[in-house]
Amino acid sequence: MESSSDSDDDSITARRYKRIAWCVVLAGLLTILVGLPQVPVLLHYHQPLGFAATPDSPGILGQAELKTFFPAFAAGAEAPVVLLIRGRNGKVLTKEVEEFTARIERALTDPRAEPLHPLLLGLYASNRLGSLKLPSDLVRRKLLSKDQRSTLLVLLPTSFPSFATFREKGVNRTVFAPWLYRKQLMEFLHEMLLDGPADAEVLLTGNPVIEYERFFDRSIELLLRAELCVLPFTTMIFIWLVREVRLLVFPPLVLLCSLALSAACSVPLAKWTPLSPDVPPAMISVLLAFSLDYSLFILSRFMENHSKGVEREENAKILVCETGHTIVVSGILIAIAFFGAFALPERNLHSAGQVLGITVVCCMLVNIALSPSLLLLFGWRFVETESPDSESEREALMGKETGLLGLSGSEGETLGEEAFAKHKNWFRFMRLIERCPRGAVCLVFLIFLPLTWQLPKLHGTADIYAALPRDMPSVLAMRELAREFPGGQFDPYFVVLTGDTLISEEGYKAMLQLCGMLQNVGVDSILGPVYLLDRSVDWQTSQRWQSVLAPSEIHQTYRTVMASHVNGSAVLLEAFTDFLPRGSKGASWVRAVRQGLEIWQGEHPQFTASLSGGATLMVDAQDTVMQAVPLYLLICISLITLVVFGIFRSLLLPLRLAFALLFTLAATFGTAVVFYQTPLLHGLFPWLANYDGLCYEIVPMAVCIAIALGLDYDIFLVSRIVEFRKEGFNDPTSIVLGVANTGGIISGAGAIMALAFSGLFFSPKLLHQQFAFLLVTSVLLDTFVVRTILVPAMMLSAGDYNWWPRQMPHSRKRGPQLMAVTDAAQSKGG
Ligand SMILES: *[C@@H]1O[C@H](CO)[C@@H](O)[C@H](O)[C@H]1NC(C)=O
Ligand SMILES: *[C@@H]1O[C@H](CO)[C@@H](O)[C@H](O)[C@H]1NC(C)=O
Numbered sequence: 001m002e003s004s005s006d007s008d009d010d011s012i013t014a015r016r017y018k019r020i021a022w023c024v025v026l027a028g029l030l031t032i033l034v035g036l037p038q039v040p041v042l043l044h045y046h047q048p049l050g051f052a053a054t055p056d057s058p059g060i061l062g063q064a065e066l067k068t069f070f071p072a073f074a075a076g077a078e079a080p081v082v083l084l085i086r087g088r089n090g091k092v093l094t095k096e097v098e099e100f101t102a103r104i105e106r107a108l109t110d111p112r113a114e115p116l117h118p119l120l121l122g123l124y125a126s127n128r129l130g131s132l133k134l135p136s137d138l139v140r141r142k143l144l145s146k147d148q149r150s151t152l153l154v155l156l157p158t159s160f161p162s163f164a165t166f167r168e169k170g171v172n173r174t175v176f177a178p179w180l181y182r183k184q185l186m187e188f189l190h191e192m193l194l195d196g197p198a199d200a201e202v203l204l205t206g207n208p209v210i211e212y213e214r215f216f217d218r219s220i221e222l223l224l225r226a227e228l229c230v231l232p233f234t235t236m237i238f239i240w241l242v243r244e245v246r247l248l249v250f251p252p253l254v255l256l257c258s259l260a261l262s263a264a265c266s267v268p269l270a271k272w273t274p275l276s277p278d279v280p281p282a283m284i285s286v287l288l289a290f291s292l293d294y295s296l297f298i299l300s301r302f303m304e305n306h307s308k309g310v311e312r313e314e315n316a317k318i319l320v321c322e323t324g325h326t327i328v329v330s331g332i333l334i335a336i337a338f339f340g341a342f343a344l345p346e347r348n349l350h351s352a353g354q355v356l357g358i359t360v361v362c363c364m365l366v367n368i369a370l371s372p373s374l375l376l377l378f379g380w381r382f383v384e385t386e387s388p389d390s391e392s393e394r395e396a397l398m399g400k401e402t403g404l405l406g407l408s409g410s411e412g413e414t415l416g417e418e419a420f421a422k423h424k425n426w427f428r429f430m431r432l433i434e435r436c437p438r439g440a441v442c443l444v445f446l447i448f449l450p451l452t453w454q455l456p457k458l459h460g461t462a463d464i465y466a467a468l469p470r471d472m473p474s475v476l477a478m479r480e481l482a483r484e485f486p487g488g489q490f491d492p493y494f495v496v497l498t499g500d501t502l503i504s505e506e507g508y509k510a511m512l513q514l515c516g517m518l519q520n521v522g523v524d525s526i527l528g529p530v531y532l533l534d535r536s537v538d539w540q541t542s543q544r545w546q547s548v549l550a551p552s553e554i555h556q557t558y559r560t561v562m563a564s565h566v567n568g569s570a571v572l573l574e575a576f577t578d579f580l581p582r583g584s585k586g587a588s589w590v591r592a593v594r595q596g597l598e599i600w601q602g603e604h605p606q607f608t609a610s611l612s613g614g615a616t617l618m619v620d621a622q623d624t625v626m627q628a629v630p631l632y633l634l635i636c637i638s639l640i641t642l643v644v645f646g647i648f649r650s651l652l653l654p655l656r657l658a659f660a661l662l663f664t665l666a667a668t669f670g671t672a673v674v675f676y677q678t679p680l681l682h683g684l685f686p687w688l689a690n691y692d693g694l695c696y697e698i699v700p701m702a703v704c705i706a707i708a709l710g711l712d713y714d715i716f717l718v719s720r721i722v723e724f725r726k727e728g729f730n731d732p733t734s735i736v737l738g739v740a741n742t743g744g745i746i747s748g749a750g751a752i753m754a755l756a757f758s759g760l761f762f763s764p765k766l767l768h769q770q771f772a773f774l775l776v777t778s779v780l781l782d783t784f785v786v787r788t789i790l791v792p793a794m795m796l797s798a799g800d801y802n803w804w805p806r807q808m809p810h811s812r813k814r815g816p817q818l819m820a821v822t823d824a825a826q827s828k829g830g
Contacts, residue, residue, distance in 0.1 A: 010313075017313050021373035028257045028370045035260025038267045042280055052347060053620030058594065060620065062612035065496045069570035073494060075160045078207040080490040081118075081189065083153040084481050086201045092144075092151045096197035098124040101153060104192055112184035116157035123151050132560045135553060138533070145484040152481070154490060155189075179215075186212045203477035207491060207582075210464075210474045217469060219763050223281050226762035227288065230755045234292060237755075241748040242299045246382035250374050251295040254366055258291045262362040266355045273351040278467075281760065281768065282352065282701060285775075287359050288756040290334070293712065293749045294327050294367035300745045302375050306383055316376040324368040326719040329647055331364030333640050333715065334708035340636040341704060344628040346621070349700055356701075360708070426740035433789060434736060437797035444790050448663075451670035458673050460626050460696030462587040462618035465580070467695065469764035470687060478580065479690065486524035488577030493590075493614045495573040495597070499607035502571045503529070508539040510604045511571065517596040518575050521589060528565045528573035532558070577614075584692040586615030587622065622696040629700055636707060637661065644715075653718065656794055660786050661710045667785075668706060668778040669694075676770060691766055698771045706778035709753060713787050716749075717742050721795075732796055739792050750783025 053059050067074040085092055085100075101124040108118055121127055123143055127134040143152045162178040189204060196202045239245055262283070266275075301323045305315045338360060341353020433440045468475050481487065495514070501507050511530040518526060525533040529542065537545070537558075544550055545558040565572040575593075579585045590611065597609040640661075641654040648654075672694055675681055682689045721738030729737065757779070760772035 014313050017316060017376060021316070021376045024369045024373040025377065028253075028366070028373075031264070031366075032257050032260045035262075035264035036256070038263040039259060041267050042263050042270070042275075042283075053617050054345065054624055057617075057620035057624070058610070059612065059616035062494075062496065062610035062616060065498075065570075065610045066494050066572075066612045069496060069498075069567045070494075070565075070572050072564070073572065073574075076157060078491065079157045079160070081155040081157075081185065081204070081206040081208055082481065082490055083155070083189075084150060084203040084205060084477055085153060085197070086150040086203070086480075088199050088201060090149055092149055092200060093123070094197070094199055096199050097151070100195075100197040100200075100202075101125050103195065104153070104155075107188075107192060110188055112188040113155075115159070115161050115181055116185060117159045118185075119156040119158060120153070121156060122153040125153070129560065132556055135557070142485075142489065142533075147484075150484055152485065152489075155185075157185075182208050182212055203473070203480060205474045205477035205481060210468065210472070210478070213472050213474050214468065217472075219469060219765060219768065220281055223759055223763055223768070224284070226759040227284065227756070229762075230759050233755050234752050237748050237751050238292075238296065238299075241296060241744060242303055244299075244303060244383055247299055247303075247379065249382075250299065250371060250379075251292060253374065254295050254370055255288070255291045257370055258359075258363045258366040259287055261366060262287060262355075262359040265358050265362065269354060269358070270351070273347065273354060275351050275355065276348045278697070278767070279352050279355050281763075282705075282771070283355050283359050285757050285760060286356050286705065287363065289709075289753045290331075290360055290363040290712070291367065292752050292756065294363060295371060296745060296749050296752065297327065297716065298323050298367060298371045298375070302379060303383070312376060312380055316372045319372040319375065320368060322719075322723065324372070326716055327364055327368050329719070330712045330715040331360055333643060333711045334360045335364075336639050336643065337636050337704050337707045337711065340632055340639065341700065343632050343635045344625065344700055346625055346628070348697075349625070352701055353704065356704070423740040423743060426743040427736070429788070430736045430739055430792065433793050434732065434796055437793040440789055440793035441797060444785060444793070448667045448670075448785075451674065452663075452666040454670040454673040455666050457677060458669055459677070459693045460587075460622050460699060461584055461691065461693030462590075462615050462622045462696065463584045463691060463693075464582045464615075464618065465584075466691055466766040466770075467697065470766065471764050482580050482583070486576060486578040487580035487583065488524060488575075488614070491581050491614060492527075492574040492576050493581060493593070493616070494612045495575060495593075496610050496612070497571045497573065497607055498569055499604075500569050501606060502569065503566065505539040507571075507607075508537075508542065510600075510607060511573070512536060512538065513603075514597075514600050514609070515573070517600060518573075518593065521592045521596060522577065522579075523575045524578040525576045526573055527561065527576070529562055529571060531573070532561065533576075581614035582618070584690065587619050590614065590616055590619045625700060626696055629703060632700060633665075633703065636704075640707075640711065648718070648722065652798060656791070656798075657711075657714055657718075659794075660714060660791055661707055663790065664710050664778050664781050664786055665703060665706055667781055668702075668774055671777050672770065672774055675773065695767045695770055698767060698774065702771060702774040702778075705775055709775070709779050710782045710786065713746050713750065713782050714791065716746060717787055717791065735792050735795050739788070743788070746787055747783055750779050753779045754783075 063074065085097055087094065087097075101120075101122050105120050105125055108114070108120065119129060121134070121139065121143065123139060127136075127139055143154070145151065160178070161181055162176060163174050164177040164180045165172050165174045167173075186209065193202055193204065235248065238248055238251065242248070266283070298319055301319060302315060305318055310318065335357045338353045338357035341349045341357075344350070344353075465475055465478075478487075495518075497511065497514075499507065502511065508530055511528070515526050515531055515536065525531070527533055530537050542558070545554055546562070548555070550558075565574075577586075577589060579589075581589075593611055597611060601607065601609055637658050641658050644654040644657055645651065676688070676694055677692060679689070717738055720742050721734045724734035724737045724741075725731070754776045757772050757775040760768045760775075763769060763772075
C-alpha cells in the first residue's frame with residue numbers, strides 16, 4: 001500500500017488537474033458562446049470572387065487593348081440575354097410566337113429595361129441596328145434552328161449604366177450598382193415570360209442570366225443537409241471503435257467548440273482577405289474530418305487505457321502527453337500544408353489556405369485541451385467500471401500470454417491479451433507482409449502503375465459551367481442552345497489587330513491569312529472588315545462595297561461593320577465559335593489561337609494581335625495556378641520533411657514520408673484522370689460528357705488536403721511505432737505492433753473522413769464533386785493501401801538501417817518474439 005504522503009501528493013495533483021480541467025471546460029463554453037454567432041456570418045460570405053489572372057497575363061493585356069480601341073465591345077461583351085423558344089408541337093413559326101415578340105418589343109420602354117437601351121433581334125422583331133436593318137435571310141439563318149423547331153430571341157443591351165441613385169432621408173445617394181440593372185432586367189423578363197406563347201416553351205439564358213441565377217445559389221445549404229445525412233454512419237463507426245455509446249456526447253461538443261473558435265478567428269481575417277464562396281464548404285468538411293479524427297484518436301486511447309485499469313489522472317496525462325503530442329505534430333504539419341498556399345500567386349488560394357490552416361489549428365487546440373478535460377471530469381461517469389471477475393480472468397490470460405511469449409511483465413502488459421484478440425487479423429496480415437516486404441512494395445507499385453501512368457494526361461479545365469450548379473435553369477438552357485445553334489453566337493472572342501497598314505491590300509491579305517488560321521482551329525463565323533460572318537472579303541471586294549455604286553443593302557451593311565470594327569490603326573475581328581466559348585473546349589481553343597497569333601505576328605512583324613473575351617482570363621488564371629502547384633509541393637514537402645526530421649531525428653523517416661505522400665498524390669490524380677477524362681463513366685452519369693478535365697481551382701486545395709490527410713495517418717502510425725520502439729522492441733516488432741495497434745482506429749478514422757467529404761458528392765457543382773472525389777480517393781488510398789501495406793513494407797524492407805539513429809536506445813529484443821506474437825494471434829484465431 002502507498003504511504004500517506006504519497007496519497008496526499010496524489011490528491012493534491014488530482015485537485016490541481018481538476019482545477020485546470022474546469023478552467024479549460026469553462027473557456028470552451030465561453031468560446032462556443034462567443035464564436036457560434038460568427039458561423040452564419042462566415043457561411044454567408046457570398047463574394048463572387050473568381051480566380052484572378054496576374055496583371056501582366058496575355059488575357060488582361062488583350063482586354064486592355066479591346067477597352068482602349070473598342071470600348072463599346074468591351075462593355076457589352078457578355079451582355080446579350082437570349083430567349084430560346086421551342087415550339088411544343090414541332091413548329092415554332094407560329095402566330096403566338098410572333099405576338100410574344102411584338103409584346104416584348106413594345107414593352108422595352110419599361111423603366112426596368114429602358115436604362116440599358118436594348119435592341120431586340122428575332123425572327124419577328126424589327127431587327128434594327130441604328131439605321132441598319134439586318135437582312136432577313138441572315139436573321140433566319142442565324143436565329144432559326146435547322147429543323148425549324150426552335151428560334152432565338154436576343155436582347156442586346158447597348159448602354160451599361162453602373163451607378164444608381166437612391167433617395168434616402170431626402171438626400172439623393174449615388175452608389176455603384178451595375179447588378180441593379182441586371183436584376184431589374186431579369187425581373188422584367190420573368191414578368192414577360194408569365195405571358196409567354198401558349199404553343200411554345202421559352203428558356204432564358206445568356207451570361208447575365210447565369211450571373212443573376214448564380215446569386216441565388218443554394219449549394220451551401222444543400223451541402224450542410226448532405227453532411228447531416230452522413231452523420232448516422234459516422235456515429236456508427238464511432239460506436240464500433242469506441243464501444244461506449246455514452247462517450248459519444250463528447251465529439252459533437254468538441255466539434256462545436258472547434259467550429260466556434262475557427263469561425264471567431266476567421267471572420268475578422270476575412271475582412272482583409274475576402275473569402276471565395278467555395279471556402280466555407282471546404283472549411284466545414286475539413287473541420288468535420290479533423291475534429292472527428294482527433295476525437296477518435298483520443299477516445300480510443302482513453303478506452304484502451306481504461307481497459308488497462310489506468311488511474312483517471314494518469315489517463316488524462318497520457319492523453320495529453322502521448323496522444324496530444326501526436327495530434328500536435330500532425331496538426332502542425334497539416335497547418336504547414338495549408339498555410340503553404342501563400343506560396344501560390346493567387347489571392348483566392350491565400351484565403352482558402354489561411355482559413356483551412358486556422359481551422360486545423362483550432363481543431364488541434366480544442367482537441368488536446370478540451371477532450372482530456374471533459375474526459376477527466378465526466379468521462380468516468382460514462383464508462384462501465386469492469387467487474388472484478390473479468391479483471392482476474394484477464395490477468396490470468398495475460399499471464400498465459402506473457403509466458404507463451406517469454407516476455408517480461410511490462411511488455412506483456414503492452415502486448416496484453418486483449419491486443420491479440422482485438423487485432424488478430426492485423427497481426428495475421430502483418431505477418432504476410434513481414435515475410436516478403438519488398439515483394440509487397442513491388443506489388444503495390446505494379447497494381448497502381450496503370451493509374452499513376454495516367455498522371456501526365458491530367459489537364460485542368462477552365463470551364464465556368466463546372467463551377468455552376470448543373471441543374472441551374474440558365475445553364476440547362478445554355479446547353480440546349482448549344483445543341484441547336486453555334487454555342488458562341490452571342491459570346492464572341494475578340495481579336496484586336498493594330499498596325500498602320502492594316503487597311504491596305506497587304507493588310508487585308510495578312511488578315512485573311514489570320515482568319516484562315518482561326519478557321520483551322522475551329523470557328524463558326526467571323527465578323528470584321530475581312531469577313532462578313534460566312535463570307536470572306538478581299539481588298540478589291542471591300543473597295544467595291546464601300547463605293548456608292550455597290551448594291552445599297554451590302555454597301556450599308558459593310559459600312560456599318562467598318563465603322564464599328566475599325567478605329568484608326570486598330571481592327572477588330574469577332575470570332576464566333578460553334579461550341580460554348582466558356583465551356584469545356586474553350587481553354588484548348590484559346591491556347592491554339594494564341595499560338596497561331598504568335599506565328600502570325602512572327603510573319604507580320606508590323607502588326608500586333610491580341611485575344612480577349614470568352615475563356616481567356618480563365619485560361620490565364622489556370623496557368624498561373626497550375627504552374628504554381630509544383631512550387632507549392634516542393635515548399636510544402638521540404639518544410640514537412642524538415643519538421644519531421646527535427647521531431648523524430650531520423651533521415652530515412654521523412655524521406656519515406658515524402659515518398660508515400662507523392663505516391664498517394666500520383667495515384668489519386670491518376671484515378672481522377674481515368675474518371676473525368678475518359679468516357680468510362682459516361683454511361684452511368686451522362687452529364688459528365690459535357691465536361692472534360694479537372695477543375696483547376698480545386699487542384700491546389702485538393703493537393704493541400706491530401707497531403708494533410710496522408711500526414712495525419714502517417715504521423716499517428718509512426719508515433720505509435722516509436723512508442724513501441726522506445727519500450728525496447730526491435731524495429732520489425734515495433735512496426736508490426738504499431739500497425740496492429742493503430743489498424744482499427746486508422747481504418748475507422750479514414751472511413752469517417754471519407755464520409756465527411758462525401759457530403760460534397762451531393763452538390764450539383766462538378767467542382768465540388770471532383771473535390772470530393774479527390775479527397776475520398778486519397779483518404780481511402782492512405783488508409784487502406786499506404787498505411788496498411790506500403791509504409792510497413794517499406795520500413796520493414798529497409799531492415800536494420802535504423803530508422804531512429806539517435807535518441808533511441810538500441811533495441812534489447814530482437815529475434816523470434818515477433819513470430820511468437822503472430823503465432824499466438826493465429827492460434828487464438830484458429
Ligand atoms: C478609338 O480609339 C481611341 C483610342 O485610340 C479611343 O479613345 C476611342 O474612344 C475609340 N473610338 C471608338 C469609336 O471606339
Ligand atoms: C434627387 O433626384 C431627383 C430626380 O432624380 C430630383 O428631382 C431631386 O431634386 C434630387 N434631390 C436632391 C436633394 O438633389
